[in-house]
Amino acid sequence: MAAIMLWKTFVEPFVCPYCGAKSDKKEDHLQELHADLECADCHEHFFAINSFEEHRQELCIHRSIPCGLPDCMNSIKWYEMKAHYLTDQHQHILLIIILKYMSPRSQRSQIQNHCEFMKQEYHDLRNSIDVTFSVYEILLNNMAHLQVEKQEIKTNFERNFSKIDELKKCNNENEEAVKKLSETQNNMQIQVEDIKRMREESRILTLDDDSTTTLPFNYSNTPSFSIQSLKFKTSQYGYTLGFRACSTIELQQKYLSLFLTLYNGDYSNLLPYPFLYTIYIALWDQSNQQKHIVYVLKPNPNSTAFIRPTTEKNDEFGIMKFCPLEYLTDSKSIYVKDQVFFIRVFVDFLNTGQNPFQSKDNIEDNVELMSETTTMMTD
Structure with a gap:
C-alpha cells in the first residue's frame, strides 16, 4: 500500500510533444501554451496563438x-x-466618387495641387540626379585608380612570384649546403674528439727529478669500473709504463686492484731487461693527514710482465686487493676529491730501500711484498 502511494506521489511528468517541455499538469500546459484554437471561418485547428492570429489576419x-x-x-x-x-x-459608389472628382472646381484644384506636387518631385529628382552624377563621377575616378592599382599589384605579384620561385630554389640549395656543412661539422667534431682521445692516449708523463710521478684517475663512484692511466716514462729514453685501476670482488668483498703494464718503447732495445727496479705505489691521501696506502712492488725476474717487450706491451702484473673499495666509495673518503683519486709512483733506481711516501702512521704495516700468490693478468 505504501508503495502504491509512493508511486502516485512520484508520477512521471508530462513531456510536451510540441515544445519538449516537462509539466506536471498536461491540461494546463496545453491550454496556456498550446491552446486548441479553431478558425471560425475555415475551421482549421491551431495549438499556437501566434500561428492562429497570423492565419486569421493574413492567410485564411x-x-x-x-x-x-x-x-x-x-x-x-x-x-x-x-x-x-x-x-x-x-x-x-465608385461612379459617385469619380463624378465628385470630375467637377470643374474640384478638378482645377486637384490639377494645381498635382502640378505643385510634380514640381516639387521634379526638383527633388533633379537634386537627386545631380548628387547621383557627382557620386558616379567620383566612383568612376576611384574605379580608374583601382584599375591602375590592380594592374600594379598584378605586375608586382607576378614579379614577386617569380622571385619566390628563385628564393625557393636558393632555399633548397642553402638547405643542401647547410646539410652538407652540418655533416662536415659532425665529421669534424668526431675527428676532433678522435684527435683529443688520441692525443690524451699518446700523452706520456715523465718521472720528475725525484723519480716520482702522479697519475690522476677520474672516478664516478660506480660499483664496477676499470680506468686506464696515462703512460709515463722513467726518463726521456727510459722505460714506458702504465697502470690500470679497477674494482674486483673476492669472497663477496670488494677491493681496489691495480695492474702494471710495461710497454714497448722507442728505446726498449737499448735498455736492460728484465725490469728489476723496486716500485713504490701509493693511494694518495688528499686530506693532508698523510694516511697514504703504500704498496712496494719488487719485480720478479722470471715474470713475463717484466721481460723485454716483443709486442706492443707485456702482460699486466696484478696487485690484487690493493685496498678495500670502501676507501673510495665512502662519502667521507680522504682519497677521493672532486671525483678524482691519485696514484703516486716512485721508482727506486738507486736501490735505497727507503719509502719516499712516509706517513704519520706506521707505514710498514701498509707495505706488502710481492709473493708467489700475486696474480698475473693478461689483456
Missing part, C-alpha cells in the same frame, strides 16, 4: 476584410473580393 481565404473604397463600409470575404468589385453597389 475566408477572412473578412474591408473593401477599401471610401463610403463602402462592407466587410467582404477575401475570396469574394473580386466578385464584390463587380457588384452594382460597389460600381455605384
